[in-house]
Amino acid sequence: MNIVLFNNDLRISDHQPLSEAARAGEVLPVYVVDPSQWKDTPLSARHFQFVVESLNELSKGIEGKGGKLFLAIGEIEPVLAKLLDTYDSINLFTHNDSRLMDKVKKWAKQNQQLLFSYGPELENVHGKHFNNRLNSYLKEPMAEVPNRIDVPSKTPDFLFTDFKKLQNYRVKGTKIRFGQQGGEMKAIETLDSFLEGRFANYIENQQKPLPSSLSSSRLSAYITWGNIAVRTVYQKTDEKLQACELEEDKIQLAEFLSKLTARVKICSMKIQHQQLEEVREIKREWNEDWFQRWLQGRTGIPIIDAAMRSLDKTGWMNFSLRAMVTSFIANTLLMDEQKLSAAMAGLYLDYEPAVHDFYIRQQAGMKGKMKIIDPVKVGRQLDPDGTFIRRYIPELSKLPDEYIHEPWLYPAFYQLGYEAPIVDVKKAYKNARLQIQAIGNKGKPARKKEEGETEQLSFDI
Structure with missing residues (x-):
C-alpha cells in the first residue's frame, strides 16, 4: 500500500510525494497527530488551530480528486505498525524535511519497508555546491497535482475522517482569534496579493510595526506548515520580477527572494545548542516576575509591551520587534534565553525550529556579537x-506624543492605569553595555564567522 504521510506539507500543489504515490497506484493519505510532537516541543494551541484549518482544506482538495484524507492520533511508530499489520507491506511517501522524518526513517529501516522521501538534499552541503543545488531545485518544474487519487476500499478502524474528533485534542496554550488562517488557498491568496502590489514598499516598511504587517509577504506561517511550497513562492516571484518594468520594483522582489533563500539555508543547517562561557558568566538569577510581565506585555516600557501584546493577539510581529523584545530580556535584563526562547516559539504562528533557534542564538549572544537594544530609542x-x-x-491611547515612549515622565502618570517600568531603562541598558564590554576586553581574538552567519540576519519574509 502506498501511504503519503503529511506533516508540515499541508497542500496538494507541488507535492511530489502525493504525485508519485498516486502514479504508483492506490493511495492512503494520512496525517498523524503525534502526541510527542505537540507535548514535548514548544508547539501550542495556536499552531494546532492553524494545522486543523489547513487539514480541513487539504481534505477538501483530496476529496476533489476522488480521495480521502485519513487522520490518526498516536505516536507515529505504533501507527505505522498498525498500518503494516493491515496491508502486510507498505511504501511510505513523505518530504525529507518532515518534522517526523527521523522517526519514520528509523521505523522503515527496522521494519524493512520502503521509504521514498522528496525535496532538496541540502544537509552538510556548503558554499557553491549548496547554492547550485538549491538554485537547481528551485527552478525545477513543480510537481503536478494528481488527476485522481484512488484510496483503498479497506482501511483500518483506528483511522478516521471526522475532524470533530480533533476538537477534543488538548494542546497547551490558547488559540488566537485575529491571526492568519491556515490553508493552501489562503497561502496562495497571500502570495498573489503580495505580488499584485503589496511588495512595492517591502524594503521601506520592513522595520515599521504597522506598515510591515501589510507590505511584508506574510507568508512565513504558510511556508512553515507547508500550505505553499518554497519552490512555488520562488518561481511565481521570479516570474513577477522578470516582468517588472520599474527597477525599484525589481529591487524589492530581489530582496524578498534573498531572504527566502536565506531561510532555506538556515533550515538546512545543524544547530549546535551551546552557550558561550563568557556570556553565561554575566547572566543573573532568574526573575520569574520580570519574565511574566515581559510575556504578558506589562513591563511598563510601551514599545516592548505593545510588541508582546500584538504577538499574543496575532501570532506575528516583524523582525525589528522580534529582535528588540528578545534583546531586552536576554541582553538588557541579562536573563537566560532558553525559557524565553520556548515561550516565544509557542507564540509565533510561523515557528520553524531551525530558524527560531538560529535567530535566538544570534540575538542572545550565543552566536556572534551580543547586541543590546535601547527600547526607548529604538521605539x-x-x-x-x-x-x-x-x-x-489602550491605557496610553490619549497620551500626548511627547510622552508616548516614556509615559513615566508624564505628570499624571499614575492616573493612566499603566504599569510602572520594571527597571530603570537607562541604567539597565548602561549596566548591560558595561558587562558586555568587559567580555570584549578579555583580549580574546575575534571569532571567525561561521558559514551562513551575518551581523544581523532577518528572516522576516
Whole structure:
C-alpha cells in the first residue's frame, strides 16, 4: 500500500510525494497527530488551530480528486505498525524535511519497508555546491497535482475522517482569534496579493510595526506548515520580477527572494545548542516576575509591551520587534534565553525550529556579537508617533506624543492605569553595555564567522 504521510506539507500543489504515490497506484493519505510532537516541543494551541484549518482544506482538495484524507492520533511508530499489520507491506511517501522524518526513517529501516522521501538534499552541503543545488531545485518544474487519487476500499478502524474528533485534542496554550488562517488557498491568496502590489514598499516598511504587517509577504506561517511550497513562492516571484518594468520594483522582489533563500539555508543547517562561557558568566538569577510581565506585555516600557501584546493577539510581529523584545530580556535584563526562547516559539504562528533557534542564538549572544537594544530609542525610530503603541496599549491611547515612549515622565502618570517600568531603562541598558564590554576586553581574538552567519540576519519574509 502506498501511504503519503503529511506533516508540515499541508497542500496538494507541488507535492511530489502525493504525485508519485498516486502514479504508483492506490493511495492512503494520512496525517498523524503525534502526541510527542505537540507535548514535548514548544508547539501550542495556536499552531494546532492553524494545522486543523489547513487539514480541513487539504481534505477538501483530496476529496476533489476522488480521495480521502485519513487522520490518526498516536505516536507515529505504533501507527505505522498498525498500518503494516493491515496491508502486510507498505511504501511510505513523505518530504525529507518532515518534522517526523527521523522517526519514520528509523521505523522503515527496522521494519524493512520502503521509504521514498522528496525535496532538496541540502544537509552538510556548503558554499557553491549548496547554492547550485538549491538554485537547481528551485527552478525545477513543480510537481503536478494528481488527476485522481484512488484510496483503498479497506482501511483500518483506528483511522478516521471526522475532524470533530480533533476538537477534543488538548494542546497547551490558547488559540488566537485575529491571526492568519491556515490553508493552501489562503497561502496562495497571500502570495498573489503580495505580488499584485503589496511588495512595492517591502524594503521601506520592513522595520515599521504597522506598515510591515501589510507590505511584508506574510507568508512565513504558510511556508512553515507547508500550505505553499518554497519552490512555488520562488518561481511565481521570479516570474513577477522578470516582468517588472520599474527597477525599484525589481529591487524589492530581489530582496524578498534573498531572504527566502536565506531561510532555506538556515533550515538546512545543524544547530549546535551551546552557550558561550563568557556570556553565561554575566547572566543573573532568574526573575520569574520580570519574565511574566515581559510575556504578558506589562513591563511598563510601551514599545516592548505593545510588541508582546500584538504577538499574543496575532501570532506575528516583524523582525525589528522580534529582535528588540528578545534583546531586552536576554541582553538588557541579562536573563537566560532558553525559557524565553520556548515561550516565544509557542507564540509565533510561523515557528520553524531551525530558524527560531538560529535567530535566538544570534540575538542572545550565543552566536556572534551580543547586541543590546535601547527600547526607548529604538521605539522612537520604529513608531515615532506612537500609532502602534496606542493600538495595543489602550491605557496610553490619549497620551500626548511627547510622552508616548516614556509615559513615566508624564505628570499624571499614575492616573493612566499603566504599569510602572520594571527597571530603570537607562541604567539597565548602561549596566548591560558595561558587562558586555568587559567580555570584549578579555583580549580574546575575534571569532571567525561561521558559514551562513551575518551581523544581523532577518528572516522576516
